[in-house]
Amino acid sequence: MRLLRKLLGKKKDKYNAGRFFTVSTTISLAVLLIIIVGISLAGVIAPYDPDEVDILNILKDPSTKHLLGTDKAGRDIFSRLLYGGRTSLLGALGVVGVSIVAGLPLGLFSGYHGGKIDTILMRICDVIISFPALLLAFVFVAAFGRSLLNAVFALGIFYIPMLAKLTRSLVLVEKGKTYVEAAKATGYGDFTILFVQILPNCIPTLLVQLTLDVGAAILDLAAMSFLGLGVQPPTSDWGVMLEESRSFVTSKPFMALAPGLMIILIVVALNVFSDGVQGYLDHSRRSLPSVKKFKKKWGIVHE
Amino acid sequence: MSDVLIEVKNVKKYYRKGKKTLKALDQVNIEVWDNEILGVVGESGCGKSTLGRCMMNLIQPTEGTITLNGKDIFTLSKTELKEIRKKIQMVFQNPFSSFNPKYTIRKNLSMVARFYGMNSAETSRRLEELLEVISLDKSVLGRMPTELSGGQLQRLAIARALISRPEIIIADEPVSALDVSVQAQILNLLLDLKSNYHQTMVFISHDLPVVEHICDRVVVMYLGSVMEMGTVDDLFSNTAHPYTMALLAAKPRENPDVVKEEAQLQGDVPNALNMPSGCKFHTRCPRAKEGLCDCEVPALKEIAQGHVAACHLV
Numbered sequence: 010m011r012l013l014r015k016l017l018g019k020k021k022d023k024y025n026a027g028r029f030f031t032v033s034t035t036i037s038l039a040v041l042l043i044i045i046v047g048i049s050l051a052g053v054i055a056p057y058d059p060d061e062v063d064i065l066n067i068l069k070d071p072s073t074k075h076l077l078g079t080d081k082a083g084r085d086i087f088s089r090l091l092y093g094g095r096t097s098l099l100g101a102l103g104v105v106g107v108s109i110v111a112g113l114p115l116g117l118f119s120g121y122h123g124g125k126i127d128t129i130l131m132r133i134c135d136v137i138i139s140f141p142a143l144l145l146a147f148v149f150v151a152a153f154g155r156s157l158l159n160a161v162f163a164l165g166i167f168y169i170p171m172l173a174k175l176t177r178s179l180v181l182v183e184k185g186k187t188y189v190e191a192a193k194a195t196g197y198g199d200f201t202i203l204f205v206q207i208l209p210n211c212i213p214t215l216l217v218q219l220t221l222d223v224g225a226a227i228l229d230l231a232a233m234s235f236l237g238l239g240v241q242p243p244t245s246d247w248g249v250m251l252e253e254s255r256s257f258v259t260s261k262p263f264m265a266l267a268p269g270l271m272i273i274l275i276v277v278a279l280n281v282f283s284d285g286v287q288g289y290l291d292h293s294r295r296s297l298p299s300v301k302k303f304k305k306k307w308g309i310v311h312e
Numbered sequence: 313m314s315d316v317l318i319e320v321k322n323v324k325k326y327y328r329k330g331k332k333t334l335k336a337l338d339q340v341n342i343e344v345w346d347n348e349i350l351g352v353v354g355e356s357g358c359g360k361s362t363l364g365r366c367m368m369n370l371i372q373p374t375e376g377t378i379t380l381n382g383k384d385i386f387t388l389s390k391t392e393l394k395e396i397r398k399k400i401q402m403v404f405q406n407p408f409s410s411f412n413p414k415y416t417i418r419k420n421l422s423m424v425a426r427f428y429g430m431n432s433a434e435t436s437r438r439l440e441e442l443l444e445v446i447s448l449d450k451s452v453l454g455r456m457p458t459e460l461s462g463g464q465l466q467r468l469a470i471a472r473a474l475i476s477r478p479e480i481i482i483a484d485e486p487v488s489a490l491d492v493s494v495q496a497q498i499l500n501l502l503l504d505l506k507s508n509y510h511q512t513m514v515f516i517s518h519d520l521p522v523v524e525h526i527c528d529r530v531v532v533m534y535l536g537s538v539m540e541m542g543t544v545d546d547l548f549s550n551t552a553h554p555y556t557m558a559l560l561a562a563k564p565r566e567n568p569d570v571v572k573e574e575a576q577l578q579g580d581v582p583n584a585l586n587m588p589s590g591c592k593f594h595t596r597c598p599r600a601k602e603g604l605c606d607c608e609v610p611a612l613k614e615i616a617q618g619h620v621a622a623c624h625l626v
Contacts, residue, residue: 187410191472194368195424196397205423209414 034285040278044271048094055088060243068261077267080253084245090267093245098275100161100239100246101226105219107165108172113215115169116176117203121184131177134170142167142229143236150238160239164229168222175218179211213287220283224276231272247272317480317512318344318367318400323376325362325536332585336362337373338536341612344480349506349513351527351544353520353559355581359536360516364482367514368402369393380479398428401473405485407465411457418453421472428476442471446501463494467501474505480512481505487522499526520563524548529618532556535584535592538612542619552621554597591624599625 030038047054056076063083071078077086119130137145142164149163183189184207192202231248233239240246247268254264325337337359344350352360365371367378369385377384385396404410411420418439425435443450446467457465466486473481483502487495503526505511517523523530523544530547532540532555540553551557558577579596582588588595594605604624612620 187404187406188412190370191402191404191410191469192412193370194397194402195427196394197427206412210412 029285029289031285031288033281037278037281037285040274041282044094044275044278045098048091048098051088051091051095055085055091057085057088059084059089059092059245061085068257068264070261071263078261078263080250080264081257086250086264086267089245089250090247090271093247093250093268094271096157096240096244097227097230097247097272100157100230101223103158103161104164104168104226104230105222107162108168108222109219111165112169112172113176116173117180117208119173120177120180121199121203121207127177131174134173137167137170140167143232146233146238155238155241157240157244160230160233164226164233168226172215172218172222176211176215179214180207183207183210213290216283216287216290217280220276220279223279224272227272227276315346316343317346317381318342318514319377319379319382320344320363320367321377321379323363323366323373323378325359325366325371326374329585334584335536335587336584337366340376340533340536340538342531342538342541344512344514345529347506347510347512348528349502349515349526351523351530352514352516352533353518353523353530354533354539355518357535357581357584358533360518360533361484362536363533364402364484364514364516367482368400369396398476399479401476401478401481403466403469403473403481403483403486406489407462407469408457408489410469411465413457416454416456417460417468420457421453421468421475424472425475438475439471442474445474445505446471461494462490463497466490466494466498470498470501470505474511480514482514482516484516485518486515488517488519495522502526520559532559535581535587537592538620538622539593540619540621540623541612542616542621546616546619550616550619552615552619552626553623554599554625555593556621558596558598591622601625 051059061084063079065083066075066079067081067083069075069079069083075085075087077090080086080089115130119127145167146160146163149166150159153159153162180203189202189206192206197206227248230239231246231251234246234249235252240249242249250268251265251272254261254268258265320340320342323337323340324335327334327336340359340363342350342363352363354360362371366373367385369378372386378386380396380399383392383396385393385400388396411417415423421439421442422432422435425438426432430438439453440450443452448464448467448471452460452464452468460468466489470481470486486502487498490498499522502513502515506513515523515527527544529543530541531538532547532553534555540547540551540556547556548560551560562577577596578598582592582595588606590604590606590608591597591600591610594600597605600606601624608624610622610624612622613626614620615626
């Protein structure tokens with residue numbers, strides 16, 4: 010309850026709590042919630058089995074029977090969209106999750122420690138980045154077998170160095186600031202300094218990168234699925250649906266538009282939402298009260 | 313004579329740069345006495361801050377020892393080090409970045425208090441006490457560091473340094489980032505701390521009038537070495553070392569038309585990677601004697617009780 014009031018910015022003594030629910034964050038949050046509820050309740054909402062082939066009704070236009078029409082195998086696009094969201098989003102979150110788990114500590118450590126270890130770690134990152142993502146994924150999948158999980162890991166590994174490099178550069182900036190030196194002078198251990206002092210100051214920037222990564226991961230997973238390395242048919246996935254509809258773009262635009270728009274929608278909503286979160290976390294960007302309130306509440310201290 | 317609190321003995325700090333070594337600190341011997349404000353002055357790059365950071369155990373010196381109450385601060389176990397950290401605290405030059413911008417002032421300060429083992433009741437009591445000392449309103453606690461002025465932040469930084477009731481505070485140019493009216497408040501606060509709480513301080517500065525105003529003893533440094541050391545009165549009225557004279561001549565005067573001819577400094581500070589032979593100051597010294605000053609390194613000579621200078625000519 011307290012958190013909610015804080016988010017709404019109505020808590021009285023929290024003059025600098027700022028407001029979280031601006032118009033843009035509210036809308037983007039609503040979109041995200043609708044999508045998440047939709048795909049998690051796919052079993053209830055979806056009118057058809059997403060993998061059910063119906064040869065008699067292929068490539069149908071949208072109708073009351075099939076809300077978004079059917080694809081080349083007669084499968085209901087709406088149902089496939091709902092189920093496909095699960096694979097797409099979970100896959101993308103998995104990719105980003107892998108990169109966070111490995112990339113974040115790597116970047117933090119590398120930037121903070123510096124010296125030879127930093128150089129070595131960053132050169133390894135350079136090597137990974139210099140490989141084309143798909144080539145790396147080919148090798149990985151060839152070694153471990155085709156499956157969505159392996160594709161997620163392969164892409165996740167490819168995302169690690171980029172996140173690590175970003176984190177490292179942010180740490181390098183923060184490391185030079187006096188508050189870090191003050192923390193050292195206080196006697197905090199390296200772990201506390203890194204995770205309690207430095208990391209919170211890096212989060213706003215990291216958040217932007219991570220939401221962009223989610224969008225990119227959806228598309229990358231789609232590309233892998235297209236090559237047959239990711240999602241295996243008949244499982245539905247937005248990327249797979251997009252690729253399948255390639256040849257029908259002019260005749261049956263809904264087939265491509267439905268998954269395409271969903272990807273755009275979720276990426277844009279995520280970005281707007283993360284921007285809102287970032288604005289909320291950054292107190293200097295919060296809307297401040299009027300001068301009158303300011304004087305009344307803050308009791309300005311005269312120098 | 314008072315007790316020695318910190319003793320800096322033969323401390324050297326060398327940085328390697330390719331084949332050359334940069335001597336940031338070269339054979340520094342300093343004593344900090346109980347209940348005094350020791351000023352450390354010198355031009356930029358003379359090793360003032362390096363010395364301060366060595367005393368804080370933020371930098372390990374290449375050679376030499378620094379002892380607090382007779383205990384070497386570099387050969388301590390982790391728990392001992394934590395105890396020592398409580399006793400030596402630091403105030404930094406830039407007040408605007410010396411607090412974590414993500415946390416409120418309360419959080420910033422109470423994290424330090426909690427780290428030093430106070431419980432939450434003790435912490436809030438201590439913070440209230442300290443706000444009284446630095447004469448700031450309680451409302452600043454709830455604010456973010458970016459919302460406060462430099463003067464307020466620097467006072468809070470002093471409060472942070474006081475949380476653990478340290479025996480000594482090392483203030484690294486605490487007023488040079490502030491404007492003059494605010495400087496006075498900070499300096500008066502430091503003087504109050506000394507008179508009311510017998511707080512020992514090391515005051516690192518390049519501002520001579522400020523040093524004259526608040527310090528009891530002064531150390532003059534040049535290129536990593538101590539040039540002259542003595543009480544404020546000795547140093548400012550019976551100046552012995554030509555470098556100190558030059559510094560004093562450069563400080564703002566009431567009548568700027570009267571120029572002390574002899575003491576004008578020529579040229580820049582020599583490159584620290586390429587230290588001059590003999591007396592480090594001879595390249596700029598108006599009184600340098602060839603064959604003596606450029607060959608032999610002068611030792612610190614006692615001129616009067618507690619007043620030493622490193623010059624061949626005194």
